[in-house]
Amino acid sequence: MHSQINFGYGWVWSYGHLALGVVAGAVLWLGWARGWGKTWLLLVGAVTLWALSAGVIVRFVFDLNGRTTLPTEHFLASGAGKVLDMGAGTGRSTLMVLEARPRAMVVALDSFSDEYVRHFGNEKRDQPVAGEGRERLLHNLKAAGVEQRASIQPGDMRQMPFEAATFDAIVSAYAIDHLNRAGIRQSLGEAFRVLKPGGQFLLMVVAKDRWLTFTFGPMLMHMRKAGSGFWQDGLRAAGFEVVEDGTRPATVFILARKP
Numbered sequence: 248m249h250s251q252i253n254f255g256y257g258w259v260w261s262y263g264h265l266a267l268g269v270v271a272g273a274v275l276w277l278g279w280a281r282g283w284g285k286t287w288l289l290l291v292g293a294v295t296l297w298a299l300s301a302g303v304i305v306r307f308v309f310d311l312n313g314r315t316t317l318p319t320e321h322f323l324a325s326g327a328g329k330v331l332d333m334g335a336g337t338g339r340s341t342l343m344v345l346e347a348r349p350r351a352m353v354v355a356l357d358s359f360s361d362e363y364v365r366h367f368g369n370e371k372r373d374q375p376v377a378g379e380g381r382e383r384l385l386h387n388l389k390a391a392g393v394e395q396r397a398s399i400q401p402g403d404m405r406q407m408p409f410e411a412a413t414f415d416a417i418v419s420a421y422a423i424d425h426l427n428r429a430g431i432r433q434s435l436g437e438a439f440r441v442l443k444p445g446g447q448f449l450l451m452v453v454a455k456d457r458w459l460t461f462t463f464g465p466m467l468m469h470m471r472k473a474g475s476g477f478w479q480d481g482l483r484a485a486g487f488e489v490v491e492d493g494t495r496p497a498t499v500f501i502l503a504r505k506p
């Protein structure tokens with residue numbers, strides 16, 4: 248069942264460093280065989296070592312194309328309710344909730360716009376992105392056997408097509424941090440609006456921590472100065488109470504509650 252799931256993050260995210268490590272290792276071997284000077288050998292050796300160790304971290308610690316688990320057991324501890332996934336993409340965060348909370352229903356919202364294509368590509372160029380995006384997400388939900396508890400809703404998280412107080416809980420993973428500051432403010436306000444009083448909001452964003460700095464350095468620039476404090480301030484400004492915060496490699500998570 249697991250083998251059929253395809254979260255669609257390009258191979259370069261999972262294997263790019265390892266490929267670079269293999270190439271650098273080959274150059275190192277060539278240089279050694281040809282008697283290059285110590286400085287060059289040390290330099291290429293350092294690149295090889297970095298690329299291979301970063302590759303192992305990206306593939307096995309970040310594991311973007313593998314399933315992920317809830318970062319906190321306190322999210323939807325009742326196990327049931329109607330949950331919104333803001334920026335569901337190919338369904339990794341949707342599955343995270345559906346598999347941890349077998350009595351929950353999830354509405355997977357995504358804009359299926361340029362940002363979607365930037366992450367997941369647009370394999371079927373003859374089809375609108377929204378059609379292909381819905382198909383890929385549904386494929387993953389079916390592969391996990393959870394499609395009966397999920398629905399897919401195209402839409403923009405900055406102006407969501409839902410009535411006020413529709414959801415018992417909201418999750419958003421690695422999606423809001425792709426927006427500009429105005430977009431972030433709008434999305435957090437919208438999350439507050441569509442959540443029922445007492446409902447929880449689990450926000451997960453990319454964190455520029457040691458793991459990310461070591462593996463990607465300056466390549467990943469999402470909100471590069473925004474730490475947990477930025478997100479907590481934004482949540483409070485939207486009306487939420489922050490009840491828990493924590494980290495995972497390359498991730499900050501915050502559990503908030505609508506009073």
Ligand SMILES: C[S@@+](CC[C@H](N)C(=O)[O-])C[C@H]1O[C@@H](n2cnc3c(N)ncnc32)[C@H](O)[C@@H]1O
Pocket residue numbers: 333334335336337338339340341356357358359360362363364366402403404405419420421422423425
């Ligand atoms: C990095 S992906 C994360 C997908 C998924 N949550 C996960 O954990 O794998 C970010 C997703 O956010 C979506 N997104 C970006 N801006 C959006 C917006 N304004 N409204 C709805 N979805 C948006 C993109 O289309 C993309 O699918």
